[in-house]
Amino acid sequence: NAGVTQTPKFQVLKTGQSMTLQCAQDMNHEYMSWYRQDPGMGLRLIHYSVGAGITDQGEVPNGYNVSRSTTEDFPLRLLSAAPSQTSVYFCASRGDTDTQYFGPGTRLTVL
Amino acid sequence: GDSVTQMEGPVTLSEEAFLTINCTYTATGYPSLFWYVQYPGEGLQLLLKATKADDKGSNKGFEATYRKETTSFHLEKGSVQVSDSAVYFCASRMDSSYKLIFGSGTRLLVRP
Numbered sequence: 001n002a003g004v005t006q007t008p009k010f011q012v013l014k015t016g017q018s019m020t021l022q023c024a025q026d027m028n029h030e031y032m033s034w035y036r037q038d039p040g041m042g043l044r045l046i047h048y049s050v051g052a053g054i055t056d057q058g059e060v061p062n063g064y065n066v067s068r069s070t071t072e073d074f075p076l077r078l079l080s081a082a083p084s085q086t087s088v089y090f091c092a093s094r095g096d097t098d099t100q101y102f103g104p105g106t107r108l109t110v111l
Numbered sequence: 112g113d114s115v116t117q118m119e120g121p122v123t124l125s126e127e128a129f130l131t132i133n134c135t136y137t138a139t140g141y142p143s144l145f146w147y148v149q150y151p152g153e154g155l156q157l158l159l160k161a162t163k164a165d166d167k168g169s170n171k172g173f174e175a176t177y178r179k180e181t182t183s184f185h186l187e188k189g190s191v192q193v194s195d196s197a198v199y200f201c202a203s204r205m206d207s208s209y210k211l212i213f214g215s216g217t218r219l220l221v222r223p
Contacts, residue, residue, distance in 0.1 A: 004154070031209050042115075042200060042213040043155075050209060058210065090154055098143055098162070098204070100211060102154035 002026050006091050006103035013081040013110045021076040021106050023091030029101075031094040032074040033058070034066065036087040037105075043090065049074055081110045113138045117201045117214035124191055124221050132186040132217045134175075134201035142203040144168075144177055144184040145211070149198040158186075158199070191221045 007022045025032065033048035045058030049068040063085060065077040074093075078085060091103040118133040136142065143162045147155040159168030164179035173188045184201060201214040 033209075035213075040215055042215040043211075044213075045210055048209060092155075094209070098145075098160055099157045100155075102156070104152075104154050 004091055004093055004101050004103035006089075006106050008106060009104065011106060011108050013078075013108065015082060015110060017081050018077070018079050019081065021078075021089055021091075021108075023074045023076065023103060024072050025074075025091075025093040025101070026072065027093060027095060027101065028071060029093035029095040030071065032068070033092050033094075033100075034064070034074070034076045035090045035092065036060065036085075037090060038087050046076065046089075078108075081108075083110045086110045113142070113203060113205065113212050115201050115203050115212050115214040117199075117217050119215070120198075120218040122217060122219045124219070126193055126221055126223055127190045128221075130186070130188040130191045130195075130219065132199055132201075132219070134184045134186065134214060136182050136184065136201075136203045138182075138203060138205065140205055141179065142205045144175070145202040145204070146173070146175055146184070146186050147200040147202060147213075149200065149216070151197070155200060191219070193221045193223055195219060196221045 004025045030051045034046040035043040047066040049055045089106045092100045094100045145160045146158040148158045159170040161168040161177040167176045198216045200216045202211045
């Protein structure tokens, strides 16, 4: 099992550019989520999905879109990047147990 | 709304010292409680959990007891090692929700 994988590891964007952060898991987990981590603020939930075709907003969804066409993949799209979106992004998945498995993260800088 | 508060860091200790990282929660019911650890450059890993009052979670020498009376879940370790240097996150989750609520994290630095 590869667990939860994320690409890219690092990304630099200019204001207004768009990009997609990729997330995949091979554990057949129904629940997947995206968090952003900012200094002194812990992890904040952006969007989550409880299964293919089902997504919902978390705590800080503005500026981000998600889709869940398969159980394995849960990409996060930035439509028009802003400096306030500079952060470290983590994808996570959870199966029937209470354990969330986190990916290694994507460090995004928006200039 | 529900929230988790943990002590600010950084916490700097010498090897073999005793560690306590405080965590308190607010919730409308009785959530499950977790401690996650993040080593440098990595994602978060579950360290331990407790699902009901008076439960004690333990792993790798770390312990935390779910205290309903004080709404707390403090993390302790009797003798820390340099390899324990990391950021520790307390988190809660209501049974009726998929969402984890995280504290702001506490950085631990253990010096030889």
